[in-house]
Each structure stands twice: as C-alpha cells, then as structure tokens.
Amino acid sequence: MGFAFIAPMLVLFIVFRFGPTIGAAFLSLTDYRLSGEWEFIGARNYTRLFGDALFWESLGVTAIYTAVYVPMTVLLALGTAVLLHRTVWMRGFFRGVFFLPYVTSIVLAAVIWKWIYEVDDGLLNAALGAISLGPVDFLGDENLVLPSIAATAAWKGFGYTMLILLAGLQSIPREVTEAATVDGASAWQRFRWVTLPMLRPVLFFVLVIEAIQAFQVFDAMYVMTGGGPVRASYSLVYFLYDSGFKYFDFGYASAVGLMLFVVVLIFSLIQRRLIGREVD
Template sequence: MTAGTAGERTAPTPEPVAVPGPARPAGRPPRPVRRREARVGLLFVAPMLLLFTVFRFGPTIGAAFLSLTDYRLSGDWRFIGVENYARLLDDDLFWSSLGVTALYTLFFVPLTVGLSLGTALLLHRTLWLRGFFRGVFFLPYVTSIVLAAVIWKWIYDVEDGLLNAALGVLSLGPVDFLGDERLVLPAIAATSAWKGFGYSMLILLAGLQSIPREVSEAAVIDGATGWRRLRWVTLPLLRPVLFFVLVVEAIGAFQVFDAMYVMTAGGPVRASYSLVYLLYDTGFKFFDFGYASALGLVLFLVVLVFSLIQRRLIGRDD
C-alpha cells in the first residue's frame, strides 16, 4: 500500500532528541566566576606571598650564594665554589655541635610531645574549669624564652636553686644540673619543654575534640579498656595531628639557641654548643659569612631529611 491509502495510519515523525553536554557538578559555579574568585583570592594572599618571597625565599637564595663565597664584613668576596662545604666536613667543631643538636632533639621532642599529649588527654576528659587550666598551661608559651631561661637557671642553681633546696630536704643534693656534661642537655630540654608544650597541647586537644564520640562509644560497647581505646582508636585517628606536632617540635629542637646561650653559654666544655650556636659564632663573632651560610644550608638539609623520615614513618598515609 501507498502512504495515502484509506484506513492506514501514518506513524508520527520522531522529534530530534538533544544530546546533553557534560553536566556541571551541582553547586559548582561557572568557569568565569571561578576565575574571578581565584583572582580575588590571589589578591588577598598577595601581601603574604610578597613577604614570604622577600623575607624567606629571597634570603634562602642569598644564603645559598653566600655559601659559595668567602664574603666578609668589609664587603669583599670571591667565588670559591664548594670549599666551605669541604671545610665543613673536616671541622671537628661542626660534627660535635651536630651531635649536641641531635642529642638535644632526642631529649626534647619525646619529652615535649609526651607532656603535650598527656595534658591534652587530661583536659579532654576534664569538664570542670577546662578553659582555666588550658590558659594556665598555655601561659608559658607566650612568655619570652630568655625570661624562662633566666628563671630556670635560678631553679637549677647549685647553691640557691629551688630544685636543689628540694633535693636537700630529701638528702639527695646538691646536683649541678648546668655544670655536669651529662645533665646539661636534659636540663635545658626540660626548660624548653616547659616553655613550649602549651602550643602542641592546644593542637592535640583540638585533634582530640574532632574525633567522633560515636567511635569511642562503639569501642566501649565492644569492651575495650581505656588503654586499648587509646592505642587502637584515639592515636590512629590522631596521627595526622601528631605528625604535625612532631615535625614542628623537631624543627624547633634543631634550631635551639636562646636557652643554651642564656643558661650555659655553650658550656660546660661545649656540651651544650648547638649547631645554631656555632652558626652564630661563625657569622657574628668571626664574621665569616660564607662559612656561616654553608652551616645554615646544612642545617636546612638536616631538618628536611629528618622531616621526610618522620613523614615516611608516621604520616605516610595522611
């Protein structure tokens, strides 16, 4: 039959179907709007980027260049390549100061992190006067390290110190904490830990408060004891925050100078003569800025390697 035959119905012509393009995610603004927001955000962070470039990135490049010269206070200099680094490898004082810095870090970091974590756990469980105790524990952090070092130097004093007076009551003193080569680094580490643990405590406390309560409640229902909850629930969930605290405290430990300068002046017999102390003496006492810059670059590399090791061991999944 033909199309016009009576009694035959003609099939309707199908309408063209529009093929949809790639859908934009719900809530995502158009590309021009995103570009405009990016430019506005860059405008807001531009002052900080400028300050970082001028006062951090620029001096780092300058120090790297100075480490390849024999620059002196008079302004005279000549390019000597890697001679400063070769000299550094043969410098016994460099190796001894590096060993002092590493040993101090081993004392300071576990003490500070342990004190911060323990205090944060106590404050997390305490509801009564939590804000008051948080302020009291944070107060030493906002004080001057020089003031803290002077106070603790008096506390450690052999004759008139508060600590030796307490030991005398127990018939255990006197102990020369700052004059004994074996005790000077733990004593300075304790001072620095008292001074700075409040910052890490607040960071860890914020991390504890961000852990969902339902997770701990589920562990209690399953019969987990307090230690098991801490070991298998709290610490794994706190690992990103704990990694941040460990890196920050380790960087601070490698840069120790103020407390040693005030409390012991690097003694006794350079038992508290850190790498930054050597850098200070080289640059500002002997005005050997090229060698001091090489020391600074080596310190930067040591801190970087140590941070990467911590990242590998603790923060690899975060």
C-alpha cells in the same frame, strides 16, 4: 581574586624568607669579609665544613638534644591534652594556664630556670636538699645539661603542642570510643587501639614540628650555659652564630646555615609525604 588576597603574604615570604635563603646559598660559596669585599671560592666552605670536627660535634649535640626534647615535649603535651579532654570543670582556665608559658619569651624562661637550677640557692636543689639529695649541678654536669635545657624548652613550648593534640582528640567521633566501651574495652585499650591510631596524623605533625624546632635550638643554650660545659651544649645554631658573629666568617656561617636548612627541608618533605598519605 585569590592571588590578590595572598599577594601581601607572598611578597613578605619572598622578601624575608625566600630571598634571604637564596642570598645565603650564594654567600656560602664566597669568602665574604666584614668590609664588604668578597671572593667566589665555590664549594670550599662545604669541603672545610665536612672536615671540621667542631661541626660534627655540634651536630651530635643537636641530635642528642632533639632525641631528648621531642619525646619529653610530645609526651607531656599528649598527657595534658588527654586530661583536659576528659575534664569538663574549668577546662578553659586550665588551657590558658598551660598555654601561658608558650607566650613567654624563651630568654625570660631560660633566666628563670637558670635560677631554679642554681647549685647553691636554686629552688630545685633546695627541694632536693629537703629530702637529703643533692646538690646537683644541673647546668654544670655534661650528662645533665642537655636534659635540663630540654626540660626548660619543654615547659616553655608544650602548651602549643597540647592545643594541637587537644583539637585532634576533640575531632575523634565520640561514637567510636562509645562503641569500644560497649564492646568491653578498658580505658587503656580504648586509648591504645582507638585514640592513638585516629590521632596519628596530628601526632606525626607535632613530632615533625618539634623536631624542626629542636634542631634550631640556640637561645636557651646561649642564656643558660653559653655552650658549656666543655661544649656539651654547643648546638649547630650556636656554631653558626660563633662562625658569623664572633669570627666574622660569614661565608662559612652561611654554609652551616644551608646544612641546617637541608635538615629542616628533609623533615618538612617527610611531613608532607606521610601526612598527605594519612589524609588520603
């Protein structure tokens, strides 16, 4: 009976997840042409990939973006969750408000924030001009473009992480924090030595999930910068997109996708191992 209930989702997973992954793995070993003709070339795509400077450059951009985006999103979500956990008045309303950007299309969010970042008439530069700062070319400066895109993605996605962390905070027994208060612990000491250790499994979960999402970034960069300036926002998935749909090198693009899959798989295995240990 249990298998009967999970059968529909299992079929969908095999057809739309597992099947395409196996197909991409095989495709990465071929020279597949747009006409449908293909030739088996073994590991030649991977050899070419490891010697491709553009691959390493895009991987570096993705790593830097991940290092900026993940702490920004998790800290913003954690701070908001702590405030909502302590606030009783209109808590449900504020949860909805903070979660609303998450259900917004990333393309729409990227377009809006691109307008906000505009050098000449953008909202942010208008505010900076009011205090005699700027204008700042947020999307045209190689040093600012990744933090600017990360801020857009963090605004769009922190609401989901906030709800997970809020659920984790609400699962902490109140007796524990009350005992720490009776013992004379300050608010910071209670948060540092009681709340954070008990929140560790949830916190690690959201860190891994956000890191996986960061490694797959593409939409915001495509809409806001087109990979520029000077490939400063040219992510690994953007490299995959160009290889497959701009140069029609489908075998090579599949090899890039498999390398991304390996990175995501490593993060997933770490998540399973460490979270399982915490639960035990």
